[in-house]
Amino acid sequence: MAYRKTSAEIDRLAATREHLVTCATSVVTEVGWSQASVTAVADAAGIAAGSVYQHFPSKGALAVEVFRRAAGREVDVLGEVLQGPGTPAERLSRGVGVFARRALENRGLAYALLAAPAEPAVGAERLDFRRRYRALFAEVVHQGIANGLLPAQNGEITAAALTGAVGEVLVDPLGTHDGKATEELLAELTAMALRCAGVPADAQQP
Amino acid sequence: MAYRKTSAEIDRLAATREHLVTCATSVVTEVGWSQASVTAVADAAGIAAGSVYQHFPSKGALAVEVFRRAAGREVDVLGEVLQGPGTPAERLSRGVGVFARRALENRGLAYALLAAPAEPAVGAERLDFRRRYRALFAEVVHQGIANGLLPAQNGEITAAALTGAVGEVLVDPLGTHDGKATEELLAELTAMALRCAGVPADAQQP
């Protein structure tokens, strides 16, 4: 016996790990990466600091896991909208709107993912995810160019610009706590994205 | 005697401080903020680590000084171009071009200023300078709207978008070391900036 874990043991271990990731995400959401020490995370999860190392080999590995889970959800959502039905302009508009709305509904986490100072491992992960955002935007832009719906342009550069522009526009609203003018912000943001991609002015009203 | 410093002493002290800032800037340019320890900076300046604290109260204060000097130069240059002669579109195009060209000519430093992981004090300074960039862009955009040369839009949002877009487009070229395709990059970047601000397509050729 006992040379193999029972399924109950496996489940319990996995559950603890999940709980740890969840709590770590909460801590990061509330206080940012730099204040999210192993001790703080362990306290939030109700376990001892040392026990964290039963589930992750290092603090950085846990941080990366937290980042990947949260950022991965956003990439998936954005990807679904950008690759969904509609013209490139419609998809771009909807994608930016959905992304921004989700960020504004979960400001602490969005700020941590987008802008908050973080350890190098997380910084590297952030660069990687930005590449994914760029790739998603680039696909739509390239389709628009191929269809003649967008003017000739370097799609990679436009995609990078959209990624940076959306992030920067959101940084301030994410930092301030007033939820006012959200709809106007979204309207202006999507309009800017359409201009950026060169959508003709007369095609910019949904 | 000696209750007041001689001017020679003051000069010498100031010169040492300048030298320290210069060397610290070089270290940051080469290895980034996270690797720029007090020891590394002092070594580069040819002084002992302890001596740094004769000139700055803390490591963070030195880092902030390095950031402000370098970033301030870029803000000044961008401001001069954006507030110089020409139509809003011409100034915006020239400003983005000058900014990007200077960044590409000093990649290490530009990367440190724009994107490299940094301690919180520098991160806060970075946010502050981004606000300055936004303010400069916003001024031009507002002038363009007032003159009827740009379509109605929220100038603050467009300014933030331009700030983020230019930075994000540059991140990858700044990281890779090939200097190829610089001119094409600049052309596409400025074209994107004009689209983003809503400059009519037939007015986008300089």
Place this chain on the structure above:
DNA sequence: GTCTATACCTAGATAGAC
């Protein structure tokens, strides 16, 4: 498997000699 306690390491900052 989880806890408590602690070792250890890094890096910033300080003290006193020269």
Place this chain on the structure above:
DNA sequence: GTCTATCTAGGTATAGAC
């Protein structure tokens, strides 16, 4: 004013008891 040597704090990671 600058150096060498040292102190200290914060936080990651480990060891051994339960």
